Amino acid sequence: MHVYALMVAAAAVVVPAIADSSTYQGPVVNTTSTTSSSSQTVPSSGSSSSPLPTVELDYTTVQAVGGNATIGYFKYQNIRFAKAPTGDLRFSAPEWPDIETAINTGNLAEADVSCKTSEDCLYLDVWAPADAAGRNLPVMVWTYGGGFTGGSKSGVTPEGLFDLSTDFVYVAYNYRVGIAGLANGPTYQHEGGVANLCVWDSQHAFEWVQKYISNFGGNPNDVTAVGFSAGGSQVMFQMTRFGGRAPQLFHKAYIMSPGYVPGAGHHHAEQFWQNVSSSLGCNGGHLDCMREISYDALVNASNTIVDNYTYQMQPRVDGFIIPDTYEANLYQGHFNFSGPCVISHALHEANSRAYSGVNTQEDVSTYVRIFFPGISDDAVETLLELYPEEDYESAGLRFADMKQSFDLTDKNIALTHALNNETWNAQVALGAASHGADQNYYWYSTYTLNTSSNS
Numbered sequence: 001m002h003v004y005a006l007m008v009a010a011a012a013v014v015v016p017a018i019a020d021s022s023t024y025q026g027p028v029v030n031t032t033s034t035t036s037s038s039s040q041t042v043p044s045s046g047s048s049s050s051p052l053p054t055v056e057l058d059y060t061t062v063q064a065v066g067g068n069a070t071i072g073y074f075k076y077q078n079i080r081f082a083k084a085p086t087g088d089l090r091f092s093a094p095e096w097p098d099i100e101t102a103i104n105t106g107n108l109a110e111a112d113v114s115c116k117t118s119e120d121c122l123y124l125d126v127w128a129p130a131d132a133a134g135r136n137l138p139v140m141v142w143t144y145g146g147g148f149t150g151g152s153k154s155g156v157t158p159e160g161l162f163d164l165s166t167d168f169v170y171v172a173y174n175y176r177v178g179i180a181g182l183a184n185g186p187t188y189q190h191e192g193g194v195a196n197l198c199v200w201d202s203q204h205a206f207e208w209v210q211k212y213i214s215n216f217g218g219n220p221n222d223v224t225a226v227g228f229s230a231g232g233s234q235v236m237f238q239m240t241r242f243g244g245r246a247p248q249l250f251h252k253a254y255i256m257s258p259g260y261v262p263g264a265g266h267h268h269a270e271q272f273w274q275n276v277s278s279s280l281g282c283n284g285g286h287l288d289c290m291r292e293i294s295y296d297a298l299v300n301a302s303n304t305i306v307d308n309y310t311y312q313m314q315p316r317v318d319g320f321i322i323p324d325t326y327e328a329n330l331y332q333g334h335f336n337f338s339g340p341c342v343i344s345h346a347l348h349e350a351n352s353r354a355y356s357g358v359n360t361q362e363d364v365s366t367y368v369r370i371f372f373p374g375i376s377d378d379a380v381e382t383l384l385e386l387y388p389e390e391d392y393e394s395a396g397l398r399f400a401d402m403k404q405s406f407d408l409t410d411k412n413i414a415l416t417h418a419l420n421n422e423t424w425n426a427q428v429a430l431g432a433a434s435h436g437a438d439q440n441y442y443w444y445s446t447y448t449l450n451t452s453s454n455s
Contacts, residue, residue, distance in 0.1 A: 093194045115178075142158075242320070259435075268311065350404040
């Protein structure tokens with residue numbers, strides 16, 4: 001059975017949508033010329049010169065940037081799903097975008113805009129079948145990986161999936177990464193900064209899907225969340241956000257190699273925030289000052305401190321949107337997701353290569369403390385006993401195996417425990433079977449959409 005089928009197949013049980021999407025019933029297509037305030041007619045043939053369709057939302061009109069009826073789908077690019085998180089909105093929760101008077105032709109940003117390099121980055125793409133109107137199709141929402149420091153909505157694209165079937169709608173969104181999406185600590189929060197903004201951005205994107213995906217022919221009651229690595233953890237954070245007290249925003253999940261290291265707490269985050277702010281001339285970490293710093297300077301200073309300080313850029317327990325690690329929330333029943341769910345891992349996620357920097361057995365203990373600054377001596381000794389030196393050819397391989405467990409593969413256990421018979425565990429042993437080596441098999445992609453010729 002194709003991996004694709006597992007990713008987008010409809011579930012037997014569908015949970016009702018939590019957002020009211022009754023305002024719109026399928027795509028609204030304008031029939032006037034693009035020289036006016038409206039857009040052109042949906043093409044009925046495969047001609048690359050045919051006009052591209054538009055879809056109306058209550059705050060904007062978006063026009064496809066590529067595709068045609070012959071290949072069977074269209075791409076709508078760079079739809080703003082939140083206000084630009086710049087100026088006073090830096091370090092703030094996402095807000096719904098303002099009304100746009102001009103047609104959005106996908107050029108509000110570069111096609112591959114990334115939050116790693118651009119602060120105005122909260123855009124999403126929608127890929128929809130040419131005949132999506134009124135079909136109420138299943139929806140696949142993609143969340144990319146990148147260690148919470150990189151990645152973008154365009155890192156992978158669904159042409160290969162649409163070559164297999166055009167019976168679903170695809171959405172990919174950006175979320176803030178690095179210091180813009182993961183700033184944390186007592187001073188930061190006391191100053192009014194919102195912790196774990198990457199998780200807030202993800203929630204907002206799923207809320208957008210609930211509110212607007214029916215305009216593109218998608219069914220808000222049949223949404224599958226798909227994520228890889230940090231993106232897989234983003235999906236799990238959505239399952240457990242607010243300790244399970246928040247509405248469910250998707251109905252199925254396909255989680256690939258979720259990665260997340262929860263060990264570094266607020267003390268570590270406070271030191272990092274103070275180090276970065278001081279290096280930028282914002283002594284004391286005051287938010288007003290940090291909001292005036294250019295984005296490039298902010299990112300560069302943060303990256304320098306990360307390298308020098310061995311700081312782990314990860315979401316942290318904040319007592320609010322992340323009241324506890326998602327593993328703890330799952331074990332305690334604090335989640336709002338009923339399944340079904342597939343969670344997969346590669347056979348050798350991270351243990352086939354020695355971990356860089358770990359050259360001696362003493363380094364193993366040192367790096368355990370880097371990842372878990374508050375760990376006790378007894379806990380370190382227990383960990384070393386569970387991964388005995390004699391089982392490994394080198395110290396680097398020993399620590400790599402430890403990190404594979406606490407960063408990646410342990411997530412299966414908590415989710416399987418929580419969801420009982422609604423979880424399917426998968427192991428990928430194809431190729432090198434290392435972290436990310438399975439992605440080519442999932443996406444079936446041998447070509448990309450040419451937006452200059454709509455082919």
